[in-house]
Amino acid sequence: MMDTPTTRHIPDRLNSRAARIFKSWEALLLAVAIAIFVVNSFASPYFLNAWNLSDATFNFTEKAMIAFAMALLIIAGEIDLSVASIIALASTAMGLAMQHGAGTPELVIIGITVGLLCGAFNGFFVTVLGLPSIVVTIGTMSLFRGISYIILGDGSFSGYPSSFAWFGQGYIYWVFTVEMLLFVIIAVIYGVLLHKTNFGRAVYAIGNNPTGALFSGIRVQRVKFILFLLTGLMSGIAAICLTSRLGSTRPSIASGMELEVVTMVVLGGVNILGGSGTIPGVVIAAFVMGLVTFGLGLLNVPGLVMSIFIGLLLIGVIALPRLWTMVAQRPKA
Amino acid sequence: MKRYIPLREAILGAAILTLTLLVASRFPGFIAPSNLANVFNDTAPLIILALGQMVVILTRCIDLSVAANLALTGMAVAMINVALPGLPIPVILTIAVLMGAFMGAINGLLVWKLSIPPIVVTLGTMTIFRGIIFLISDGKWVNSHEMSPAFTGFPRTVLLGLPVLSWVAILTVIVFGIMMARTQSGRSIFAVGGNPHAAVYTGIDVGKTQFWAFVASGALAGLTGYLWVARYAVAYVDIAGGFELEVVAACVIGGISIAGGIGTVGGAVLGAIFLGIVKNALPVVDISPFWQLAISGSAILIAVAFNARSGRNKGRVILKSAEATQ
Numbered sequence: 120m121m122d123t124p125t126t127r128h129i130p131d132r133l134n135s136r137a138a139r140i141f142k143s144w145e146a147l148l149l150a151v152a153i154a155i156f157v158v159n160s161f162a163s164p165y166f167l168n169a170w171n172l173s174d175a176t177f178n179f180t181e182k183a184m185i186a187f188a189m190a191l192l193i194i195a196g197e198i199d200l201s202v203a204s205i206i207a208l209a210s211t212a213m214g215l216a217m218q219h220g221a222g223t224p225e226l227v228i229i230g231i232t233v234g235l236l237c238g239a240f241n242g243f244f245v246t247v248l249g250l251p252s253i254v255v256t257i258g259t260m261s262l263f264r265g266i267s268y269i270i271l272g273d274g275s276f277s278g279y280p281s282s283f284a285w286f287g288q289g290y291i292y293w294v295f296t297v298e299m300l301l302f303v304i305i306a307v308i309y310g311v312l313l314h315k316t317n318f319g320r321a322v323y324a325i326g327n328n329p330t331g332a333l334f335s336g337i338r339v340q341r342v343k344f345i346l347f348l349l350t351g352l353m354s355g356i357a358a359i360c361l362t363s364r365l366g367s368t369r370p371s372i373a374s375g376m377e378l379e380v381v382t383m384v385v386l387g388g389v390n391i392l393g394g395s396g397t398i399p400g401v402v403i404a405a406f407v408m409g410l411v412t413f414g415l416g417l418l419n420v421p422g423l424v425m426s427i428f429i430g431l432l433l434i435g436v437i438a439l440p441r442l443w444t445m446v447a448q449r450p451k452a
Numbered sequence: 453m454k455r456y457i458p459l460r461e462a463i464l465g466a467a468i469l470t471l472t473l474l475v476a477s478r479f480p481g482f483i484a485p486s487n488l489a490n491v492f493n494d495t496a497p498l499i500i501l502a503l504g505q506m507v508v509i510l511t512r513c514i515d516l517s518v519a520a521n522l523a524l525t526g527m528a529v530a531m532i533n534v535a536l537p538g539l540p541i542p543v544i545l546t547i548a549v550l551m552g553a554f555m556g557a558i559n560g561l562l563v564w565k566l567s568i569p570p571i572v573v574t575l576g577t578m579t580i581f582r583g584i585i586f587l588i589s590d591g592k593w594v595n596s597h598e599m600s601p602a603f604t605g606f607p608r609t610v611l612l613g614l615p616v617l618s619w620v621a622i623l624t625v626i627v628f629g630i631m632m633a634r635t636q637s638g639r640s641i642f643a644v645g646g647n648p649h650a651a652v653y654t655g656i657d658v659g660k661t662q663f664w665a666f667v668a669s670g671a672l673a674g675l676t677g678y679l680w681v682a683r684y685a686v687a688y689v690d691i692a693g694g695f696e697l698e699v700v701a702a703c704v705i706g707g708i709s710i711a712g713g714i715g716t717v718g719g720a721v722l723g724a725i726f727l728g729i730v731k732n733a734l735p736v737v738d739i740s741p742f743w744q745l746a747i748s749g750s751a752i753l754i755a756v757a758f759n760a761r762s763g764r765n766k767g768r769v770i771l772k773s774a775e776a777t778q
Binding site: 244248249250251253254255257258259260261262263264265266268269271272273370374375378381382385391392421423424425426427428429430431433434437438441442445 | 514516562566567568569571572573575576577578579580582583584585586587591689694697700701704710711740742743744745746747748749750752753756757760
């Protein structure tokens, strides 16, 4: 067993035609982003305003933080639908602590800890009990948000300390927000983690062939557990940013965000079935989604109509390469 | 042996019975036939949708667009009713079912012809359908006084002691029960989910079967869309928001394997009834309805853990034991 080249799936897949389509797809996605930017700047006189653009980054920074961890999880063949509920629970815990006089550092620690605990809870069910992650996280999605509802009812927490507002409302330099800085740092960390480390290679290997990965010495279940911890952690961080930005906690906070995060990841070229995808792709997808919603918003297009564009974009991105290959293969068949 | 004693359904049935008796011990009125009929009527939409979702999940797909499909069809028929109040109910029903089936067919075609993963397709169509509701309604509500009495009265008409809504659910259960157990299409659905490769060798078109599963799920969503809007006598953009996950939850609690191929009509129905009873019993026993999400979430986790345990010693994947030791 040892002498068979079980790791061959990784380099093969990375250089396969499918991978190249995805790579060129990132270039195309970037072109789409630039095109939207140019169209926007002509369509609305308010677009090319540094402050507006800076405001627009809130459309995607929090989602993108989670999307990076989600991208790794999906590449490894799992999914976490509970991320928005983790935000709700972490935010509720922070609100409770705030009412008992916790200061900003404690709030941050609590947000991150709750995120990690929720991630560990998901990871336990998926890796130790061997249950399908889509079902487990649909369950914990209800459970985590349910606990927030039990604690909060139809009430809310507000009155966070003013120093806490820095995370969601603060500026580092001129128009560059704290969240934007976090977004960049996290993108770089995940880019290095996925593309430059053994851990990243293990993630691809697991997504391509879990059994092969296992026999090449990768601790499949441990890697998956860590990935669930990471989505939990990122949800905790996103909870801190979102709570700080909104200045209040409601049990319905971030509802529906899990599907937007998955959309962002898939739009970025990550294969929902696992095995391929890149962090730069997710970064570009985040910008595309942010620009689309911001641009349409400036044109007074209501939020729900924007979702038509996002849905079409999602299906179109996946369908086009397939249509392309279908058309290309037609004469031969 | 196990084929003749559906253990999973028996346990779920016992759980439902225990839950009902627990509630009844604190509030005897809960098990009055009229109240149980109300609970069933409240659960009817979930039962109908769970059956459609069951067929889709059995073929190794998932349909996250059911609630959006329901809402779009509901809004469309409500607007048709406002524009043409004289339209007879059978025509409305036909429009609703065809519209739902058409939306299901879009999902099915994308999965079949372009082999896009079902979760991506239905995630996309879910947001698209919701957006279209806003587009056609301009975000406005259609209220009860705008709808015709015949339109809103149909699902509430009492026949033999039960409202039509309940009868539609019962009829759907019977039709799907016969289809899954006695017809060739039922067997193909199980075959496609159980082992797609083997299904191909026996002459079953996997993609086509999945396509028809989506059409069935869509048709039921459309039907429920009319019934829902007519029963609550209001249509707006956010109708049944998030309901798709409750439908999946009913299937999971009912023992339908998300990996496809395993599940029964009885399981899906019991799963839906379980969630329905949880929802209806909480206010009765003075527990705040805010507990509902946490309880159904826990129920999903317990059910899925139980299902995995009962299916574990089959050893379908040879290396599963090696993987588990890690």
